Amino acid sequence: MAHSIIIIPNRVMLFVLCFFLTKSLVLIHGQQQVPCTFFMGDSLSDNGNNNLLVTLAKSNYPPYGTDYPGGPTGRFTNGKTVPDFIAELLGFDKHIPAFATAVGSAILKGVNYASAAAGILDETGIIVGDHISLNRQLLNHKATIASLSLLLGPARLKDYLNKCLYAVNMGSNDYLNNYLLPQFYPSSKLYTPDQFSAFLIHQYSQQLKTLYDDGARKVAVFGLGPIGCVPPLLAMYPVNVSGCVDFINDYVKLFNDRLKPLVEDLNTNLPAAKFTYINMTSISLGIFSLPGITVSNYSCCVVGIALCEPYQVPCSRRNQYIFFDDYHPTQVVNQYTAARIYNALLPSDAHPFDIHQLAQQ
Numbered sequence: 511m512a513h514s515i516i517i518i519p520n521r522v523m524l525f526v527l528c529f530f531l532t533k534s535l536v537l538i539h540g541q542q543q544v545p546c547t548f549f550m551g552d553s554l555s556d557n558g559n560n561n562l563l564v565t566l567a568k569s570n571y572p573p574y575g576t577d578y579p580g581g582p583t584g585r586f587t588n589g590k591t592v593p594d595f596i597a598e599l600l601g602f603d604k605h606i607p608a609f610a611t612a613v614g615s616a617i618l619k620g621v622n623y624a625s626a627a628a629g630i631l632d633e634t635g636i637i638v639g640d641h642i643s644l645n646r647q648l649l650n651h652k653a654t655i656a657s658l659s660l661l662l663g664p665a666r667l668k669d670y671l672n673k674c675l676y677a678v679n680m681g682s683n684d685y686l687n688n689y690l691l692p693q694f695y696p697s698s699k700l701y702t703p704d705q706f707s708a709f710l711i712h713q714y715s716q717q718l719k720t721l722y723d724d725g726a727r728k729v730a731v732f733g734l735g736p737i738g739c740v741p742p743l744l745a746m747y748p749v750n751v752s753g754c755v756d757f758i759n760d761y762v763k764l765f766n767d768r769l770k771p772l773v774e775d776l777n778t779n780l781p782a783a784k785f786t787y788i789n790m791t792s793i794s795l796g797i798f799s800l801p802g803i804t805v806s807n808y809s810c811c812v813v814g815i816a817l818c819e820p821y822q823v824p825c826s827r828r829n830q831y832i833f834f835d836d837y838h839p840t841q842v843v844n845q846y847t848a849a850r851i852y853n854a855l856l857p858s859d860a861h862p863f864d865i866h867q868l869a870q871q
């Protein structure tokens with residue numbers, strides 16, 4: 511008797527607690543703002559697409575994923591990536607699945623095609639092994655669209671795709687794994703930095719138009735971050751007073767200064783297009799002022815060749831580091847970056863829309 515008296519109020523309590531938890535989760539996540547989100551990109555966005563490829567560019571082993579629920583997944587960080595945080599901010603209840611593993615109706619919420627070592631150019635990154643270049647990511651997207659057509663019916667498909675959000679981060683590897691490796695690639699002999707940025711932007715404009723032709727209307731295009739600040743390049747080249755390798759950031763600027771006008775051109779020339787430029791330089795300037803960040807010039811994990819050595823214990827104070835391995839930010843930096851992509855802090859962060867505004871269009 512005494513037993514059941516204790517049990518019943520507990521059940522009631524549990525019910526009340528669950529009710530409040532569910533309510534507050536709903537309040538935190540809010541409504542899902544777009545029917546689906548598609549990501550294209552490189553290792554900054556990859557969430558497992560390289561796991562089954564023959565390549566050195568993989569991260570499906572510890573210490574990657576140390577802070578991700580369930581451990582290593584193929585994300586190149588200790589926890590969540592920028593796409594993960596963007597999906598959360600957009601109100602999705604799950605992270606967007608990797609193309610390599612997405613099955614069945616899961617693709618209705620979108621797909622992540624990103625692949626480490628990938629670039630705008632097909633030949634970028636081939637020295638580290640197989641990867642899915644932007645052109646191949648666009649082909650994979652066509653395969654997804656064919657599946658969506660079966661799920662939704664061809665009549666609903668176009669309208670559905672028009673409402674989805676697309677985010678593309680590409681180009682870092684066209685420098686890191688191409689132009690800056692003259693021993694493997696002829697690009698720096700064939701093109702001046704200015705010509706190379708123009709060449710990349712020309713390719714990129716075709717690829718972004720393909721995405722538009724395949725139904726994308728709301729597209730966030732990420733500019734390049736200051737890749738002249740990554741630890742291996744600081745070790746390889748003389749470091750300027752900025753604390754970074756300025757000439758490499760100057761290459762990045764040539765690219766970004768062409769990308770923003772491209773975005774404006776696409777909006778002007780393609781009916782109903784809402785492209786937006788995300789200024790990663792502007793956003794990354796704030797990372798140094800993030801409370802607690804103290805280490806910017808070396809990685810949190812023990813690095814072998816660019817990536818973390820398997821099974822080595824990473825630094826314990828991961829929130830103090832900008833870089834988890836030699837190239838990829840820690841989760842705390844990804845969260846900060848995603849927050850400013852979603853809700854611009856400065857007018858320079860996003861033009862003409864941040865992702866929150868883009869979703870409302």
Ligand SMILES: *[C@@H]1O[C@H](CO)[C@@H](O)[C@H](O)[C@H]1NC(C)=O
Nearest residue numbers: 747748749750751755756757
């Ligand atoms: C950066 O450092 C290099 C090598 O020391 C030097 O040649 C270059 O002029 C510096 N650039 C700037 C903008 O200070």
Ligand SMILES: *[C@@H]1O[C@H](CO)[C@@H](O)[C@H](O)[C@H]1NC(C)=O
Nearest residue numbers: 766767770789791792858859
């Ligand atoms: C990005 O932001 C930086 C810092 O505010 C600014 O100097 C730069 O001109 C911006 N780039 C583009 C392409 O708008």
Ligand SMILES: *[C@@H]1O[C@H](CO)[C@@H](O)[C@H](O)[C@H]1NC(C)=O
Nearest residue numbers: 741744745805806807808809
């Ligand atoms: C990183 O920067 C700090 C402070 O500027 C310096 O003392 C340290 O030697 C640097 N470490 C590496 C690995 O470059």
